[in-house]
Each structure stands twice: as C-alpha cells, then as structure tokens.
Amino acid sequence: MELRNIQRVYLVGIGGIGMSGLARYFNHLGCMVCGYDKTETPLTDALNAEGMDIIFTDDASLVPAEFNEPNQGTLIIFTPAIPQDSAILNYFKANGFELYKRSQVLGIISKGLFTVAVAGTHGKTTTSSLITHILTEAGKDCTAFLGGIATNYNSNVLYGGSNLVVVEADEYDRSFLTLYPDIAVITSMDADHLDIYGDHGQLTDSFRMFASQIKAGGKLIAKQGLPLNHECATYTIGAEAADAIAHNIRIQNGSFYFDFQNGDTAINGIEMGIPGLHNIENAVAAIQAALYLNVTGNMIKAALASFKGVKRRFEYIVRTEKHVYIDDYAHHPEELKACIASVKKLYPDVKLTTVFQPHLFTRTRDFADGFAEALDMTDELLMLDIYPARELPIDGVDAHTILNRMQLADKHLLSKQEVIKRVQDLQPQLLLTVGAGDIDQLVEPLKQAFGYVE
Structure with missing residues (x-):
C-alpha cells in the first residue's frame, strides 16, 4: 500500500484515540473517510463535524458503496479492540480486502x-x-x-x-x-x-x-x-x-x-x-x-x-480556592502511584478522595496487589466496577479483588450515580478520578456536582 494511492479510507473502530488521529490525517489529505464505532462520543461528534461519515450500528449494509470491492485506492483500518464477530469487520474480510492495523498504517506514513x-x-x-x-x-x-x-x-x-x-x-x-x-x-x-x-x-x-x-x-x-x-x-x-x-x-x-x-x-x-x-x-x-x-x-x-498538557493526563477540571478536581488516565499500578504521589506532593495537607475504575478483568487479576498498594496511598476511595473493554468476565475477578487486598478503611464500591451523589453531598476539597474506561463520562457530572456549570 502506497500513501499516494489512497483515496478512500474506512476505519473499523474510528472513535478510538489512535484511530481518530488517522481518520483526521487522511481527511486532511482530501480522502473520503468513513467509519464505524459502537458508541457515539464527543470525539466522534468532532469527526462528523469535520466531514467524516460515521455509523454506530454494526451493519455491513450501511457501509458506503464506494467500499464494495478492494482496490489500490481503498484502505481499511481496524483496531484489535473490535470484536472478531463484528459484522462490518467480517464483511471486509469476506470480500477480499486487506485489513491494516493502526500501527501498520503509521509504518506506511512514516516510511x-x-x-x-x-x-x-x-x-x-x-x-x-x-x-x-x-x-x-x-x-x-x-x-x-x-x-x-x-x-x-x-x-x-x-x-x-x-x-x-x-x-x-x-x-x-x-x-x-x-x-x-x-x-x-x-x-x-x-x-x-x-x-x-x-x-x-x-x-x-x-x-x-x-x-x-x-x-x-x-x-x-x-x-x-x-x-x-x-x-x-x-x-x-x-x-x-x-x-x-x-x-x-x-x-x-x-x-x-x-x-x-x-x-x-x-x-x-x-x-x-x-x-x-x-x-x-x-x-x-x-x-x-x-x-x-x-x-x-x-x-x-x-x-x-x-505546554498545557493532554486531556485526561493530570488534567485540572476544577481549580479554585474551595475545590480542586483532577482527572487522569492512569490505569496501571505504577501510573496510579505516580499520579497519587504527585497530587499528595502538591496538596500535602488536604484529604484526597479518589474515584477509580479498574480497566480489564485480566489487568485487575494480574496486578491486584499492585492496585491495592497504590490505592492505599489515597485517603478515601470510591471504587467503580471493572470496565471490561474487549474482555468477557472472569470468574472470581471483580472490584472486590482489589478492595479485599487494601488496608485503607475508608473505601466504598459505588455505582456512577452513587459517586455523583456522594460528591454532591460531601463536597470533597480534593478529588481525583482515574481510569482508562468510560470514567471520563463522570467528569462533567462531577464538575456540576461541585456547582461549576459552564
């Protein structure tokens, strides 16, 4: 596949952060860019506004006619996070298209x-x-x-x-x-x-x-x-x-x-x-x-x-004399330790309330002791259930796998709505949300729970 030949691009999993970057790149080059993702998000809304055609139903009949048959001008990109039984993914496989991972396309571009x-x-x-x-x-x-x-x-x-x-x-x-x-x-x-x-x-x-x-x-x-x-x-x-x-x-x-x-x-x-x-x-x-x-x-x-940082990387959502609310993507024990340590260094005398959403059943199973050690560094923990992403549940692995290993007394397993209600009622002075799943959906509701509405 030569970069100069590409005229049409379809991305299966277009809403991912890496995939969306490729979508924007090819759109910038003037290519026809279309894609599928299972969930509509602010990022997919932005891609739509930039002129890309995105669907949210895994139905191969909705794929544009321009992608009916493989040719040198057509590039199909997929993310490994897409389930193998995806109808759109299997449509491209069955019709003889060569499918490329994001990393392979980066290799083509950077060549x-x-x-x-x-x-x-x-x-x-x-x-x-x-x-x-x-x-x-x-x-x-x-x-x-x-x-x-x-x-x-x-x-x-x-x-x-x-x-x-x-x-x-x-x-x-x-x-x-x-x-x-x-x-x-x-x-x-x-x-x-x-x-x-x-x-x-x-x-x-x-x-x-x-x-x-x-x-x-x-x-x-x-x-x-x-x-x-x-x-x-x-x-x-x-x-x-x-x-x-x-x-x-x-x-x-x-x-x-x-x-x-x-x-x-x-x-x-x-x-x-x-x-x-x-x-x-x-x-x-x-x-x-x-x-x-x-x-x-x-x-x-x-x-x-x-440098103003990266969204969801130690990002200040609220920063006033009354409240500080930081959001971070940390989803590995070492990342959690680094993030919590930095918050503690900046605000050594303030109680830290942390909301954490574990990401993947396998990661929770493999690093339960590390997560427990990292989360014991906070003062209060509000734990969400595991975000499964691409995985099916594993028997005996859930949020309690971490909670039961922790020494911290002030820990609670809550739903998202319960987290919002608790923050609204208690108004913690220092709040941290961490995780790589859909915990980002809590950012605006928690901001509003503090009374900050744009």
Missing part, C-alpha cells in the same frame, strides 16, 4: 520520513506530546500522531510540512514493531498486557526488538534502569546517575520547576506548564530528544512553560 517514536507502558502520550510541542514552538514543522488530545492544539494529530514525524508507538499486540525510527524513546517497561504477552519476559523481549529497529546512526533514549541491552542515553530525576537528569526539583507558586543537565547542556529554572513528578521525568526524555534535533535550550525552556 521515508525522519521518525521520532515514543514507546512505553506508561508515559508515552505525554512524552510524545511534549516533544511535538517543543518542535512546533521551535519552528520545526512536524507531523504528529498522539495517543491523547493535546490541549495546546485541541487535537491528537498535527499536520506538518516537513519530513519530520512524531508517533506514539503502542506496545499492545506488538504494534510498535512496524516502526523503524530515527530517534526512539522508551519511558517504561512495566508488566502489562499479559493477556497478549503471557509474561513480563515476552514484553521485555518485544521492547528490545523495538529498540533494535532504530535506523543506523539513530538515537535511543531510555529511562534509567530499563533492561534493554542496547546502547542508549539514559534519563532520570533526582540524585540517581544517568546521561540526562532533572535535579533541584521544587514547587513555587503551585508550579513545578527543575534544572536539566546532560553531558553537554545545562538548562536551569525550567517551569513546567503541567504538574507532577512523573511529568518532569517525561520532560527530561523530551528535552533529550529535542536536543538531538538541534533545538536550543532557551526554546525548550519556553516551550515547556507554555
């Missing part, structure tokens, strides 16, 4: 371009968005495919005119092995997706394969301590030794500041436009990538101060 790819079990969306923002602010006209909505651009895709592309490289289903980057960043390699990989060793091997695919003369940037067995520039925060470090981390007037140092460059007094120790760590990786691309320290410093 021949200077590619910066960011991988990791967590941290990759913010890090890739930080790199994109620094390059954009420095006048380097990059294209970018992000795993979240970058607040500065209100989009998950940027359209550049240069040969430079930034992509978020997804390890799920080994998808990132379709990429051959010039610069690669690996933020983390914690055990995850064990329903795909089987064990942590297989996941580690996959990351090592990704690292081995960097082009000759390319650069690898990796968090200090990752077992990659590849030459790389390491990064970290605090006192630990690495090739690039953030040190002298402090909070001034509610904002995080730090100093950056690698073997050649020192950038002092960097203000982060977003909070969180984990985001300073992400910023160190982004700075190192930007330095490889000849961005100056002053440009980097200015860009980090103006």
Whole structure:
C-alpha cells in the first residue's frame, strides 16, 4: 500500500484515540473517510463535524458503496479492540480486502520520513506530546500522531510540512514493531498486557526488538534502569546517575520547576506548564530528544512553560480556592502511584478522595496487589466496577479483588450515580478520578456536582 494511492479510507473502530488521529490525517489529505464505532462520543461528534461519515450500528449494509470491492485506492483500518464477530469487520474480510492495523498504517506514513517514536507502558502520550510541542514552538514543522488530545492544539494529530514525524508507538499486540525510527524513546517497561504477552519476559523481549529497529546512526533514549541491552542515553530525576537528569526539583507558586543537565547542556529554572513528578521525568526524555534535533535550550525552556498538557493526563477540571478536581488516565499500578504521589506532593495537607475504575478483568487479576498498594496511598476511595473493554468476565475477578487486598478503611464500591451523589453531598476539597474506561463520562457530572456549570 502506497500513501499516494489512497483515496478512500474506512476505519473499523474510528472513535478510538489512535484511530481518530488517522481518520483526521487522511481527511486532511482530501480522502473520503468513513467509519464505524459502537458508541457515539464527543470525539466522534468532532469527526462528523469535520466531514467524516460515521455509523454506530454494526451493519455491513450501511457501509458506503464506494467500499464494495478492494482496490489500490481503498484502505481499511481496524483496531484489535473490535470484536472478531463484528459484522462490518467480517464483511471486509469476506470480500477480499486487506485489513491494516493502526500501527501498520503509521509504518506506511512514516516510511521515508525522519521518525521520532515514543514507546512505553506508561508515559508515552505525554512524552510524545511534549516533544511535538517543543518542535512546533521551535519552528520545526512536524507531523504528529498522539495517543491523547493535546490541549495546546485541541487535537491528537498535527499536520506538518516537513519530513519530520512524531508517533506514539503502542506496545499492545506488538504494534510498535512496524516502526523503524530515527530517534526512539522508551519511558517504561512495566508488566502489562499479559493477556497478549503471557509474561513480563515476552514484553521485555518485544521492547528490545523495538529498540533494535532504530535506523543506523539513530538515537535511543531510555529511562534509567530499563533492561534493554542496547546502547542508549539514559534519563532520570533526582540524585540517581544517568546521561540526562532533572535535579533541584521544587514547587513555587503551585508550579513545578527543575534544572536539566546532560553531558553537554545545562538548562536551569525550567517551569513546567503541567504538574507532577512523573511529568518532569517525561520532560527530561523530551528535552533529550529535542536536543538531538538541534533545538536550543532557551526554546525548550519556553516551550515547556507554555505546554498545557493532554486531556485526561493530570488534567485540572476544577481549580479554585474551595475545590480542586483532577482527572487522569492512569490505569496501571505504577501510573496510579505516580499520579497519587504527585497530587499528595502538591496538596500535602488536604484529604484526597479518589474515584477509580479498574480497566480489564485480566489487568485487575494480574496486578491486584499492585492496585491495592497504590490505592492505599489515597485517603478515601470510591471504587467503580471493572470496565471490561474487549474482555468477557472472569470468574472470581471483580472490584472486590482489589478492595479485599487494601488496608485503607475508608473505601466504598459505588455505582456512577452513587459517586455523583456522594460528591454532591460531601463536597470533597480534593478529588481525583482515574481510569482508562468510560470514567471520563463522570467528569462533567462531577464538575456540576461541585456547582461549576459552564
């Protein structure tokens, strides 16, 4: 499949964050873009408003006639999250279409371009968005495919005119092995997706394969301590030794500041436009990538101060003297620990109420002890039932699998409506919602429960 030949694109699962970015990209190129998703969301509403035709019924008869038969001008993209019994998915299979995953299409787009790819079990969306923002602010006209909505651009895709592309490289289903980057960043390699990989060793091997695919003369940037067995520039925060470090981390007037140092460059007094120790760590990786691309320290410093973050990544929903409400995508124990620790550091003397929705039965089963340990860091927990996503229930695995392992006394299993009612009645001063399922549907109702209505 050659990019220049593509005239029509159909995306099965168009409403996903990665898939929607591809939809926007091909729509921008002038292609006919259509798709299916099971649920109408604000993101699919936005795609419709941008001129894309989307259906929400899994009925192959609703697929436009332009997609009746395979040809060089037609591209069909699917997400592995779509059930294998999907009528539309099987329509394309039965009629001889070649189906491409999102990652394969990113490989087609990035072929021949200077590619910066960011991988990791967590941290990759913010890090890739930080790199994109620094390059954009420095006048380097990059294209970018992000795993979240970058607040500065209100989009998950940027359209550049240069040969430079930034992509978020997804390890799920080994998808990132379709990429051959010039610069690669690996933020983390914690055990995850064990329903795909089987064990942590297989996941580690996959990351090592990704690292081995960097082009000759390319650069690898990796968090200090990752077992990659590849030459790389390491990064970290605090006192630990690495090739690039953030040190002298402090909070001034509610904002995080730090100093950056690698073997050649020192950038002092960097203000982060977003909070969180984990985001300073992400910023160190982004700075190192930007330095490889000849961005100056002053440009980097200015860009980090103006970075507004990514939707659902430590996003302030309410921030007043009376209430603080933060929403985050964290859905792995290590992400939860980092998020809760950052909230506690910012608001050390305020009771933290956390609403958490576990994501996937297998992840809950595999990491129940880690989730319990992370959630014990909060002061009050309002737990929702597991969001199943692509999975069927597993006997004996539910929200109690985590709750029963916790030491925290102030914990409650509630429905979404019960969470809204509790917040409305108790008006917690500090609220955090976390999870990767449909917990985002609670954001506006909880905001209204505090009395903040736009």
